Amino acid sequence: MNEQLKTDPTKPAQRMRAGGMTITLLPWIIAIIAMLLLPKIFTNNSALTIMNQMSITIIFALAYNMLLGQGGMLSFGHAVYAGVGGFFCMHIMNMSDFFAAMPLPILPLFGGLFGMGLALIVGAFSTRSAGTVFAMISLGVGELIAASSVIVVAFFGGEEGISGDRTYAQPFFGVEFLQQEEVYYLTAAWVIISAALMYAWSRTPVGRMANAVRDNPERAEFLGYSARWVRYYSFVASGFFAGVSGGLFAINYEILTEENLNAYSSGIILLVTFLGGVGFFFGPIIGAIVFTLVQTVLSLQTELWAFYAGSLFVATVMFFPGGLAGLIMMHVPAIKLGKWRLLIVPYFKTLLPAAIGILGLCALIEMIFHYRHGATGDNEMTLFWTTFDSHTIMPWIIAGAIAAIGIGIAKMTAPDLKDAWNEANTMGGQS
């Protein structure tokens, strides 16, 4: 059998690296087809807006992972490159003569170039070292530029930000981008191009050396590469794609504010990237999709969405350091051994009760929130299509019981799942 299968299945991090970033083409083709078909399925404008937001986040998160996952640079201020790229695009939109002669689809390119320009300047001093020094400089520069937004009002527009109108651009083969669907396809095209380019980047000599410098900068120096220059190139490339995402933001929302620059946005993209998994190229894509769904769909259901997003993040970091992508790739050895079927029933037995138990827990949290913050006299709340009085004892007992029983069953069946997991990842035996 294949030697690769001998790596320790209990150490996903180790195997994660073993697989490296080699991906077959098929999932990408499926993803592209799905991307092109989605607007035919979800036709309403709010769904298109969510999907556009997803696309923008995908590019930004992939750009961010060029630093974090591939280059080992933890940035706390990467939103400024997207933001500044976006602000420049906004100003181009407002340059009526120039903009009227320019087809809208090339606007993000300008966002990228300006994001890259800023990265060229900042990177010159921030990439001297990785680690804490880099993180602190990124935080400082991020705050500095975010603070400038209320100082340099002419450029950043102060608190109101800068707005414009994308439809003033030169029509692109007759398309004026009045419809949300047209914007969707523009954004989707940029996602595909950007993702392909960023993947290609990771396969070039400088991209490979970014990995080497991440793992062992000293050794890389004794191989003829300056760790600093390798980091600088990654940083500049990442700034470019962050700027592209900023340009797409400008096209989609037609407004940019301080929020596009601040530490909160920088923190979110770190969270998105980590949630998806920094060890795989496609990790940030999954992170962006999941996080955008939580942010948009879940936030319509509950005010506490950020609480759940935070819990999901903490759980991921604690239990699956490889992120959601790592979680998926954990199953590759079992699939290669042809024993993944062994996992279906145990998963069903453990994960279903666990999910129900967690929903019970969420119900308790929602009830506490309603009990504490609901308007006086408004005792009725609706949860999971059930309307009840949160000030009576019965719903509490029911929710508590569901949570306890669900999690209890999951705990009981967990050892079986573990056995099945070990069995599925061991060579030989019945399959």
Next chain:
Amino acid sequence: MSTPALELSGLKKSFGKAEIIRGIDLSIGKAERHAIIGPNGAGKSTLFNLITARFAPTAGTVKLHGENLAGLEPFQINRKGLSRSFQITNIFPKMSVFENIRCALLWSNGYKYSFWNIVNRQRQLSEQADAILDQINLLGRRDLPAGTLSYAEQRALEIGITIAGGADVIMLDEPTAGMSHSETDYITDLIMKVTEGKTLIMVEHDMGVVFGLADRISVLVYGEIIATGKPEDVRGDAKVQEAYLGAALEEEH
């Protein structure tokens, strides 16, 4: 006389008040195999670090093929044809064995910081990497993460990384440290094979390896070279026997 491959003159290094290297003059010729021996704490690794600019010397010069290396960064020195290994295994543990070697090949093959080549498409590069893997007997481990190899294999990989770039001056810092007898023999043969025609400078504790490999030996004691010469001369040197070798040889018998 041709210029020596490596020439040290008046090399000194102090850390605060502690003088670790106290004035070293040494000339190592082309294609010579030179071993540096000495008791623990004599400053052998520090000397290596001075030559490769991991540390800056307090005084003195290092010349590679007659060219002064003062003020150069490690990566610049490497590009001039000097490559080194480390006493503590220093590889890219999360990358595959193959990629470790390929990274070591990139600069010398002129890829530099290019982002217009896809490395997997460079067939010649892959062939070169595989040839080196074959040479260091790690072809069977090609796609494993380097961190999962056994200790001896990691040391072999380290040597592979060191020689891959085609440097003509190779410096090995205790290549057989912590190895069993059979592993030591394996690494010694390997070093013989891969440094053919190149200048080799090695720090080594194992006297069997030293006397088997070296053309000349320098004995470093308390930051000074007390003797340099052919193995048999050094072995016979009274000062050396007193300071170091005597005790070590007695131990062996």
